Amino acid sequence: MKGGFPEAARRELANPQLRANLRNATDTIRAKRARVVGELPDWEELREAGRGIKADVLHHLEEYLTQFEAAAQAAGAQVHWARDAAEANAIVVEIARAHGITDVVKMKSLTTDEIHLNAALAQAGITALETDFAELILQLDGDWPSHILVPAIHRNRTEIRDLFARTIATRPLTDDPHDLAEAARVYLREKFLDARMGVSGANFGVAETGTICIVESEGNGRMCTTLPEVLVSILGIEKLVPTFADLEVFLQLLPRSSTGERMNPYTSLWTGVTPGDGPQEMHIVLLDAGRTRVLADEVGRVALHCIRCSACLNVCPVYSRTGGHAYGSVYPGPIGAILTPQLIGVEKAPTLPYASSLCGACYEVCPVKIDIPTVLLHLRAKVVEQHSPSAEGLTMRAAGWVFRGRRRFEGAQRLARFAFPLARLLPGPLASWTKTRDLKPLPKQSFRRWWAGR
Amino acid sequence: MSAREEILGRVRSALAGSPDPGPASRGYRRIMETADVAPLLCERLADYKAEVHRLPALEAPRAISEICAAHHVGRLGVPPELRIDWRPGSVDVIEDHGLSPRELDGLDGVLTGCTLAIAETGTIVLAAGPDEGRRALTLVPDLHVCVVRESQIVDGVPAAFAALGRLATRPLTFVSGPSATSDIELDRVEGVHGPRTLVVLVIR
Numbered sequence: 001m002k003g004g005f006p007e008a009a010r011r012e013l014a015n016p017q018l019r020a021n022l023r024n025a026t027d028t029i030r031a032k033r034a035r036v037v038g039e040l041p042d043w044e045e046l047r048e049a050g051r052g053i054k055a056d057v058l059h060h061l062e063e064y065l066t067q068f069e070a071a072a073q074a075a076g077a078q079v080h081w082a083r084d085a086a087e088a089n090a091i092v093v094e095i096a097r098a099h100g101i102t103d104v105v106k107m108k109s110l111t112t113d114e115i116h117l118n119a120a121l122a123q124a125g126i127t128a129l130e131t132d133f134a135e136l137i138l139q140l141d142g143d144w145p146s147h148i149l150v151p152a153i154h155r156n157r158t159e160i161r162d163l164f165a166r167t168i169a170t171r172p173l174t175d176d177p178h179d180l181a182e183a184a185r186v187y188l189r190e191k192f193l194d195a196r197m198g199v200s201g202a203n204f205g206v207a208e209t210g211t212i213c214i215v216e217s218e219g220n221g222r223m224c225t226t227l228p229e230v231l232v233s234i235l236g237i238e239k240l241v242p243t244f245a246d247l248e249v250f251l252q253l254l255p256r257s258s259t260g261e262r263m264n265p266y267t268s269l270w271t272g273v274t275p276g277d278g279p280q281e282m283h284i285v286l287l288d289a290g291r292t293r294v295l296a297d298e299v300g301r302v303a304l305h306c307i308r309c310s311a312c313l314n315v316c317p318v319y320s321r322t323g324g325h326a327y328g329s330v331y332p333g334p335i336g337a338i339l340t341p342q343l344i345g346v347e348k349a350p351t352l353p354y355a356s357s358l359c360g361a362c363y364e365v366c367p368v369k370i371d372i373p374t375v376l377l378h379l380r381a382k383v384v385e386q387h388s389p390s391a392e393g394l395t396m397r398a399a400g401w402v403f404r405g406r407r408r409f410e411g412a413q414r415l416a417r418f419a420f421p422l423a424r425l426l427p428g429p430l431a432s433w434t435k436t437r438d439l440k441p442l443p444k445q446s447f448r449r450w451w452a453g454r
Numbered sequence: 455m456s457a458r459e460e461i462l463g464r465v466r467s468a469l470a471g472s473p474d475p476g477p478a479s480r481g482y483r484r485i486m487e488t489a490d491v492a493p494l495l496c497e498r499l500a501d502y503k504a505e506v507h508r509l510p511a512l513e514a515p516r517a518i519s520e521i522c523a524a525h526h527v528g529r530l531g532v533p534p535e536l537r538i539d540w541r542p543g544s545v546d547v548i549e550d551h552g553l554s555p556r557e558l559d560g561l562d563g564v565l566t567g568c569t570l571a572i573a574e575t576g577t578i579v580l581a582a583g584p585d586e587g588r589r590a591l592t593l594v595p596d597l598h599v600c601v602v603r604e605s606q607i608v609d610g611v612p613a614a615f616a617a618l619g620r621l622a623t624r625p626l627t628f629v630s631g632p633s634a635t636s637d638i639e640l641d642r643v644e645g646v647h648g649p650r651t652l653v654v655l656v657i658r
Contacts, residue, residue, distance in 0.1 A: 021639065028640045045481035052478025059475055062465045075623060081457040133646060134637040150637055157638050177638040181646050188647065193555040209622050219593065219633035219648025226589045227555050237461065244622040248615040249482070251628075259636060262498065263575035266648060267628035268589075274625050276552065277588035288461045296468035 004351030008326040009318075018154050018323050025153045026314045032260025033311060033365070039262070040252070049249045051369040054305035057207075057240050058295060064207035064240045065286065071210030075272025077282040084289050089120035091285050092199065092232055096126050099230055101197045107214070107221040108132035109201025110148060110308060111234050113330040114343075115289060117199070128199065131188050131220040133181065140167045146324030146332065148310035149258055154323055188220065198224035198279065202235035203307070204250060205284075208243045211271040212284070215254055217264050225268060231279035236287050238295075238304040250307060253367035257309035290343035299378040303339045305368045312362035312372065318355055327352065334362035338375040346382045353379035391430060413446050484616075486609035491573035492656055495607050498576025502631030503644045504652040511657040514601060518565065519544045521653055525597050527562040533587030540565065540601060550591045558590055563597030564649075570617055571602045571656075572628075574610040578602060578654065579618065580627045589625050598649040600629075604658040 012018060037043050057064055069079045082088035096104060104121065106112065106128050118128040118139075130139040134152035138144060141163055145151030152160070161175040168187040173179055200221065204213040212233050214221050225231055241247060247269075255264040273282050295301050313319045313333030324332030329340040329349070337356055341349040353376050362372045384393065402408045420442055426434045455463075488494055496506045509517055519542040522530060527545055534549040541547045548561065567585030568578045578600055580586045585601075592598050608614050618626065633648030644650065 025640045042482040045479075045483075049478050049480050049482055052475070052480075055475040056478055059469065059472060061469070062462050065462065065465070081461055083457045083460055087457060131647075132637075133635045137637070150640060152637055153640075157641075160638060177641045177643045178645075180638055181635055181643045185646055189559070192647070193559055206622075211622060217633065218635045218646040220646070222589065222593050222627070223647050226593055237465070244619065245612075245615045248612045249480075252482075252611050261502070261630070263572075263577045263628065263630040265502070265629065265631050265634050267626075269622075269626040271623040271625075274582070277582055277625050278590070286461070288464065292461065292464035292468050295465065298472065301468075 004349075005326055005328070005355045006351060008328055009322040009355070012322045012326045017156070019321060021154055021156050022320055022323050025147075025150065026320045029150075029260055029314050033257060033314070036256045036260055036262055040256070046249055046252055047367055047369050050253050050307075050367055051305065053241060053246050053249060054368050055302075057242060058238065058301060058304055060242075061237065061240075061295070064242060065237060068205055068207040068210055068240055069286070071206075071208065072272055072284055073210070075210050077210065077272040077284050080283060080285045082285050082287045082289070085115035086120075088115050088234060088285050088287050088289070089117055091283075092117060092234070093121060093124040093126065095230065095232055095283055096121070096197055097124070099197065101126065101230070103127045103129065103191075103195070104197045104199050105129050105131050105191055105195040105224045105228065106135075106199045107201070107216065107224040108135050108151070109199070109234065110145075110330050111201045111236055111287060112199065113145060115234075115287070117234075129188075129191055131192070131224060133184050133218060133220075136184055136188070137163060140164075144325070145330060147313060148308055148332070148335075150310075154325070188223075192220075192223040192227055195224070195228045197230040197232070198228040200225050200231065200233045202233050202239055203254070204247060205235050205240045206242075206244050206247070207240050209271055211244065211269050213247060213267065213269045215251070215264050215267050217259065217266065219266055222266055222268055225270070226278045228279055230281045230283070232283040232285065234285040234287055236289070237291050254307055254309055257311040257365065257367040293345075294339070294342040297342065297378075300338065300342050300375050302370050303335065303342055303375060305370050306335050306339065307368060309367055311365040311367065315361040315365050317357055317359060317361070322355075327355065334372045334376075335370070338370075338372055338379060341379055346379055347386055350383045350387070353383060392433070395430070410446070410448070417442050417444075482612070483610065484612045486574055486613075488573060488609045491607040491609050492604050492658070495571055495573040495576060495602070496654075496656055498573065499578075499631065499652075499654050502576055502634075504576070504631050504654050506654050506656065508656045508658075511603070514655060514657050515539055515542065517655060518542050518599060518601075521599055521655075522563065525563060525651065525653075527597065529561050529563075531558065531561040531564040531591055531595055533566060533585060533591065535584035536565065536567070536587075537585065540567075550587055553591075555590065555594060558594035561595040563599060564591055564595045565599045565601075566592055567601050567603075568606065569621065570606045570608055570614060572609075572611060572614045573607055575630060577614075577628050577630045579614060580629065581618070581621045582625045589627055592627065592629075593648055596649055597651045597653070598629075599653045599655070601655045601657060604656060607656075
């Protein structure tokens with residue numbers, strides 16, 4: 001990511017429309033979440049159960065993966081394994097080609113965004129149609145998601161009306177959300193009815209039964225996973241839960257944290273192929289793409305607990321100002337700041353662990369108790385290890401030397417009062433520190449001097 | 455080496471020497487303190503914009519006819535094994551023996567039962583049983599009329615999973631209100647791709 005987060009953030013902050021949209025949206029969803037979370041007296045116990053189940057999954061991942069594979073195969077699904085994005089994309093292309101399919105319908109899936117599946121399909125001459133309302137907006141405009149749950153959060157109704165009028169509308173549109181939703185319904189319905197192949201992600205995979213679970217609101221997910229003859233579901237290897245009954249925890253945690261609903265409109269679970277009901281050919285792609293690298297870090301692996309609810313984005317003082325694009329990844333916000341650098345390597349995203357004030361709000365709302373601030377600090381330490389000695393490191397070392405001796409310290413205090421006006425805007429590489437921080441004025445005399453002259 | 459072997463190998467070496475976190479603690483509620491589940495289910499369904507009717511079982515057939523009339527239903531899809539006495543005489547009842555997506559799209563509505571309902575979350579669970587039919591049937595038509603018997607209502611999500619255990623590998627759909635999107639400025643709009651109208655009859 002060229003220039004990294006600070007540069008991208010500065011660009012995004014200059015867009016007042018974006019900031020107004022974000023503020024409105026994050027305020028609304030925070031209030032909704034707080035209300036429905038407050039309804040459950042056992043919220044903390046559910047969070048602890050969610051955390052514990054995910055920790056258990058990661059620790060026994062090999063066992064659960066093979067169990068999931070065997071159960072899914074027994075139920076008629078074909079299971080594929082993909083080491084990286086390219087391998088996963090090639091598998092999907094191959095399945096489409098085997099059936100002579102040139103158009104696929106897709107439900108919203110961060111995992112497929114992460115591996116750039118649509119671009120890979122396009123290269124193979126296959127058109128992937130996004131059917132989630134927000135993803136459709138972004139696809140029609142060549143834009144990309146800025147929020148995990150509401151990918152087009154940076155677009156307001158007027159912008160969407162104008163876009164639809166230019167692209168899919170068959171009649172004049174107002175900017176009333178009902179009217180806009182109707183336009184998308186009419187446009188996509190034809191596509192669903194003719195679709196021969198669907199592609200989905202997965203919210204959960206059940207090791208015990210080989211079941212896939214998807215959680216959604218619009219029904220486009222049901223369309224994609226029910227009507228076509230062929231279905232491919234791509235899931236990261238961390239998406240498993242051990243047993244069917246474990247879903248009783250996550251189906252309470254996820255909707256309340258995500259959309260602020262007691263339950264989302266549609267949750268679908270299916271296991272392999274059911275004769276006479278839904279796709280008669282079912283493929284599952286188990287994706288690594290950096291996840292085992294995250295797993296190898298004892299501190300950082302908790303990032304794999306994430307159930308993609310986006311509660312941490314909505315409470316983050318940094319995200320709610322910069323928006324998602326500044327993070328330069330399909331995983332924005334606090335979770336993205338710890339997940340992206342680990343998935344692709346800290347050296348490729350060294351500014352992301354700093355895209356936080358470490359206020360801890362993300363940890364408090366996380367439904368599976370991911371201690372994001374601790375992982376941020378851990379990753380910052382890794383960044384520093386790779387970039388020593390930095391200007392900051394040298395300055396801190398010098399400061400350590402001054403603070404160790406009383407005389408040196410008193411001398412520095414005198415010098416500081418004298419040199420203070422200069423220090424407010426340091427030159428050269430030190431400017432990056434002073435540019436973004438206000439320096440408090442120094443008192444006229446130090447405490448020691450005041451004490452001595454009392 | 456196959457991708458499978460390589461990934462499993464990476465998992466193994468990533469975890470080498472890590473301490474076992476032990477089983478998860480499960481201190482959450484298994485039984486909710488809900489005295490009467492039926493009124494709670496009705497309230498929660500209505501909160502998410504479902505149309506809810508609560509009535510004695512004997513009145514169900516007449517109520518279904520009235521609902522069909524109110525929603526201008528001419529062609530009503532049903533699972534082939536749906537009980538006869540629920541089927542309204544006033545409309546064209548079409549049994550789903552593998553209707554194509556376009557044929558399903560030509561229906562004005564669909565009438566089904568359910569496997570269970572969850573009061574606390576206002577959720578109906580369909581498990582592809584004889585009264586419920588296959589998934590596409592309750593997805594493509596624009597109106598879904600669903601009959602819930604009071605004896606099918608459980609208090610919360612854990613009770614639902616306990617009851618669903620033996621049906622785990624059937625296609626399951628949890629429906630909580632009509633389809634919706636909040637993608638435009640987080641303004642909730644009911645009715646996108648799934649049925650835009652959900653009518654629930656809670657019968658005793």
